[in-house]
Amino acid sequence: MSSRLTSAYVLPLSQEAVASYLEDGSIPVSALERAGLFAAALCLRSRQPEGALSTMLEQACALFAAQPDAVPAQLAGLRAGLPSTLQAWQQALASQERVLAPATLIEQHAATEAFDAVAFQQACDGTLTPHTVRFYTEAAYQETSETIASGEHAPIYIERDHDYTDDQARALRAIVANDDEHIDLDAYAGSGKTHLVLQLLAGATRHFTYLAPRPSQVQAFRERLGTQASVALLSQIAFANQVAADAHRRGVLSTDFAPAYQVSRLSFAEIVSRIGLQPIGRTPATSVLRIAFDGIASWCRSTSAQLEARHFLRAVPYAMLDASPFITAAEHVWRCMFNPTVQKGGLLSLTPDHIGKWLAQHDARIPARWGTLLIDEAHDLSPAWKQLLSGYEGAVISLGDPNQRLIGRAPRFATGMALEINQSVRQGRYVEQLVNDTLALDATGVYQQPFSGASAHATVAATYTRWDEVPTEGTQVYGSTWRLLEEAQRLSAAGAAFGIHPESLRQLGREVDRAADAYRELTTHGGSSRRWEDLLAEWDEQQLPQVSRLFMRGYNRTHFDALCERLEPHMQAALLLMLVEHSKNTEFAQVAMAPCCFRTGFARRYAHNPVRAAYTAMTRGSRQLWLPEGALEDLQQSIARYHDRKRP
Template sequence: MTSPAYALPLTETDLGAFLESGAVPTTALERAGLFAAALCQQRPHHPAALTRLLDDACALFVAQPDAAVGQFQALRSALPPTADDWLHGLAAQGVVLGPDAVVARYAQASPDAYPVDAFQADSQVTLEPHTLRFATEAAYAEEGHVADDSQRAPAFVERTHSYTQEQARALRAIIANDHEHIDLDAYAGAGKTHLILQLLDSGARRYTYIAPRAGQVQAFRQRLSAALPVQVVSQIAFANHVAGDAFRRGLLRTAWRPVFQISKHALRDIAARIELQSIGSFAPASVLRIALEGIATWCRSTTLQLAPRHFARAVPWTVIDSAALMAAAEHVWRSMFDPQLQRHALLSVNVDHIGKWLALHQVSVPATWGTLLIDEGHDLSPAWKALLSSYEGAVISLGDPNQRLVGHAPRFATGMTLEIDQSVRQGRLVEQLVNETLALDPGNRYEAPFVGSADQPTLSSTYTAWSDVPVSGARIYGSPWRLLEEAQRLAAAGAAFSIHPDSLATLGREVTRGAEAYRELTAHGGSSQRWEDLLAECEEQDLAQIPRMFMRGYNRERFVELMERLLPFHDAALQLMLVEHAKNAEFANVAMSRCCFRTGFTRQYPHNPVRAAYTAMTRGTRQLWLPGDALEELQLSMQRYQERRTEQRRSKAAPPGRPYRGG
């Protein structure tokens, strides 16, 4: 949750009347609010200074009521002409106007004084106290078995906390449907983490909270009482546990227990070890890369058979033997679960791979985990969603389908869907921007629009030149090459900054790719398709300096030098990251590079551009910077994205290979 804004005792209605006709509010309190709002247009004021100003202004307008009109008219000519300008000026200082009902109540009860603490507390209207009754686990166990009511465990535990109306409604639905499978869709910043903590902290059921990453597991454990019946695990740990249980029960046709692992072997070495053959002009390492990309697409699909269409993104069918590639991919898949080959982690195995393997073997998740509470459930693969759909206990999947950058968020086979549209992170001044962005995606599933918080003064600003954005806060990029170029420029200037660890890993892979492509160029007498692809990619993104870096000797060693001068990510005032790594984070200030909106030129185009832009623009609580033509660029990017999807659908008509049914 973010810190609340400072609310002035003035409504938008009264501000509009003053700007339109010069009408001044009737009470001293509201006049003081208008006076403070006017002075904030001329220079910033600290909250403590605003409180003193409001106190003094109230006293002045009580003592000299007839002088108010003349004073305001003298100010009016030097002030912005529109209410929107005023609201933006206030938001830049963390100030908002008070809610109509609250201002009216205080203007009537205290027209000539400013009760600051009570007014500020009552102006926080997005979150309000709600009392919820949670049925206890003991009550479930004893229901119908204890004759003496005096010996029965308490049937309910009551908790009062602050929630939005939608949060409270969603929690009541979850409480009332204690054996249901629930998809809870909530816009970014709607308080999903708050809901999770409240459910876990209730102690009413035995929960298993499944977090996307190990870091979230540690953070949640620190915020929960050790006495609560809660198990907190990462998705990786959960997948390993389920696979291990299935292995012990003899449900998997393999002598190797599937486990998450990351290979440190080069593709060339892996291809040689599994005796992968060339296909046409594609060397074994290239065949392995294509096979792994196709397998990854298959594992995130609903189909149980590996099919040629899963490779449409990885390679055009016109330049490869599809039947041979299918056979190679089937061989790679079997190798991923071969006990001899995987003894030393030859091939990487991720959560999606494990989920598909379990689905192929029709494994069910044992009902020993209690109620499953899944964070960022929108990123679950269809295979995992199907496995959890058969779970005998309750499953609550919390997510935001608009933050699933590739594909669509799957649903439970049966169950209910809840929605939360009210943000507690971002204010109403960005409502239109967010909703206009989402409107560009025809796949947006939300029925209701994004609603900003009246308590948050989030301000969106446009820049003409990148040098206009602040030198602190988060900077988000859609292109790793653009991020690399920026990082090298900042390092050369001696700036102190950091890069998100996951983005840093992506940059490392791209640097290796660029260095190897240039090395291939020089080794083959000036001929390299990989280098030509890199040149075209950088030309389309107006990053001609990137190829020149490699031509001047930039390589992995130079990149390591950059890594060594970076600050720890959370310690830096300036933080750089790719859009896909901005999830589950929030920052006071966010600047989005143009490459967040101008995408879709290269053959490799994994992200839905609207969802990527939405994910980035919903990170900032106070100020969001974006290029002035951001939505126009995003619309063109979405057109390219849809054209690419049409091309991929056409590629599915290519001669099919033999479908693979697993085993």
Template structure:
């Protein structure tokens, strides 16, 4: 059945009345609710447009009011053709964009208008998720002693606030009022996925009552916001890259960094082999310098995303699990690479890449501060900021509002402000009540205590949670999300061979490409070393644990980077494709009508490449779909096993960390 395109339609039928009919054949007392039940019954057989439903309910309401004794016979005749389970009724309705009315609203209208159907007032009353709220946005303006009115009289007083009325959830309105009333506070605003964080940011920026600086994770989000805002507003919109560059530039000019090099975001085009040769990196054991450089980069990346001031063995466990035996050479190599990343001579030719996390760590280690000239800072997706950047923001003299969802932080815990206020929004405006229990059961598997309240689905959204037994049951359109790059690669090859039109998320393509390089290099290393390679053995173990023995065989049959590039050339542009594939870590900040989750979204926590928290990864994927969410049978059982493996691995890493000496990071 095609997905509904019309707005959600509320039936004048309460959940308790439908349950009473299914459990004990009880027919509602009011003619209006009887008409709603009659319409719900007819919708089980075929879809109805909202206009047709309105006419049907109006006619049925009149008939039931005129002939109340005929209702029993009508429903008795329909009963043999109707489902017996409540969930089947709700699913059939949701597929048509139809939901039951809220209990209180249905009762209210059955009392006020029991024998006719005031459709417009009823539909408006049912839309309770978003309601009009008036917010006072307080201004920073003060009395100008030089200003005079038109007659040359006393100084003019600027307005103390601007009032605006807009549709918000009750929690959104409370959060806005708290933000505008605390103009010098550091605020962590935690909001579940789909709770309307972007809506709040736009409202704050549109208010034009303060000087705001909005910081988005990606340049694409900056462009999107610029298109939605008036150019006359006193708002500066920056990507995290631009913000990091400017903060680093300020610290450099003040001489805080103690170096002749000004760090800026940059992407190196040099190969690992060339970089290793230029910086004089030495081999470790049977690992050539290029492989040592790869390990050093991964260790540095993990360190920069941690609170640690010193490099430690655990920062290298994803890159080389055996490094826990003797991590000292890898730490020494990473220290050398780290110094080279900020060497003015080497970086004159952009030899090594620098990202936002690298710059933040460097600034934090040198005690830099963010200049107090940005006004109020709005940090989007603040849950993904590194602890170093959060510490820098904690020292900011002005107001900072960090908006995020800690459950979408896939690796590590979301850092908090050193001091400040916490706000919370649990009401979704993206997904409906039918996924509410599923989301809360998922989050409960990893009780990190981020939110005080449970996720609440919106009664205005008829989101369906469907279960499939075989992958070919999922829709051929919408988004498909994977927790494993090898599974996604297999699916992409299968779809390509079948001539399907599909796209792959650009960031996912890059990740899968790196995995293909890893597999090809590991196999080449194994064949060149007489059948012995730690990297190949690690790949074999990883694929064996994930029940994917075909992946190593694929490389043994000659799969390589060139074959992967041929595949990418047959793809449709991602945003134009009817079917879109992506890894779970790239599903953030996206929304789709239909989402199908592969079992590998729940079967994680095994080792090297899957260090993200499996519960948060599954939560991130399952909160993307607005109308349909497809999950494999037994998904939560599999997820429970994954989180147990994940915590066992974390416990083992902590034990290993305690058994090893600490190493001091270079400054």
């Protein structure tokens, strides 16, 4: 996130005035807003340079104030040839980096004797303003009464001036002043968390360790940070490995095994054979293993001390009726995951969530040698890791957005400080109500204040009735793997150039394998396959019958690999496709959300919170956001389905 917005030029014309003008030809009352209407009409016909706009506004305002009776006739004829809706006006103006002004600011400046265009722009562009922040030096912690008396003591602080939002400045001052606290810093999407961290580290005198979920994020942050000797950068994978290795050296684990992140290369059949997992009723052992993995993953993301029936609700229909055999199987798999003999050959995969749960079970502690821990994307931490961090002797700054926690709720520090940043520096006022109305459908209850858009930033939300109305460039976000696959196949057949986000591509591949295997099972077992029937029901609920026909015609991994070969590199693609859950930590000028982003909750294995997923996707677009008509009505039904499926 850059330190300053690319500010749009703000016209002294309100949305309310445009709406009235389009509805019945009503002319604004004030000379200033009449000048704004005249300027907007000119901008809609051709691009006007900012200097010329300022001069014209000042002159027009003076003219309209001097001749108020002649104005209506002059302005009434402007409507011919102009867009007929407020949304179209906003879109056309935003394409030129021109935005309408808040009515409150217009009222303040309309009362002045002479309109000053420069002063008006400065008043509108108040998102980032200069702030002075005091950073304490090492001398502040080493001073004694003797050094003070001698007059030879070093400066105990330095002051740095920079542009921040008011929220950023308050948060930064609180962090600097509380160098031994555990802090939950909650910041809405696009509010400049990365910029805040960079500024904190630039002025730091204490030792920091920065943690991000993935190595790619660490590398991206390293490139922005430059050289900072007092900062260590680690992925959560590397951090989990090192904390586990320390716990193993200190002998606090129950086995002589230092767990570390690993990905198994073995098939489910091979794993089942090696660990002696047995079938449960008519469920084959390989399916039991899959169910065990799902249950363990759910358990590791919960606060529960033991595996319970509810952790298997996603994987086993009606698991609450008799989940005990699956719990027993999962407990066996869990023990094998941390068995040094079984894991000698990397038999079972281990994730940071698994490692965190194991460490928390053994009351392991994070050594204080890491200095102040800065945890990015902390809303996705498991409760076990939050528990471990709560016991850390040093300071911890947990940066995240609880509304982007797609499954469960973001854990909090039991004691410590809570801060929040509400002001966006990515999106403008036009999407403010949309974002807040979305969150109101299923709010986390963490934030004290609503999301606030930047006053002088051109972000427009547009609606479409048909998918072919959406621009064929930018980023398209999907809530359904199958809908994304269908669209990718259509684009490929049409010879279109496009890319797919790498994580979404990997998930697509797994789902293609699942469907191809299920259909193969159907054809080799006399026309019977429970997995295929489940998929048919899923596609039917999502109104995607063509996907079933795709696999019935023989679509498989070979066809999918051929699709992958035709894709453009995702970083260079003019059109990028991705799943909503993979849109985190991204930013694009233009984002189009497919209807399936809002119509979710059908599939049995569906897990994420649809409101938070939609919020995450809609806060990616900095210039333009496309949504289907009736998006929030669909989302309201989806969140109802989501809560119904969570109930036993």
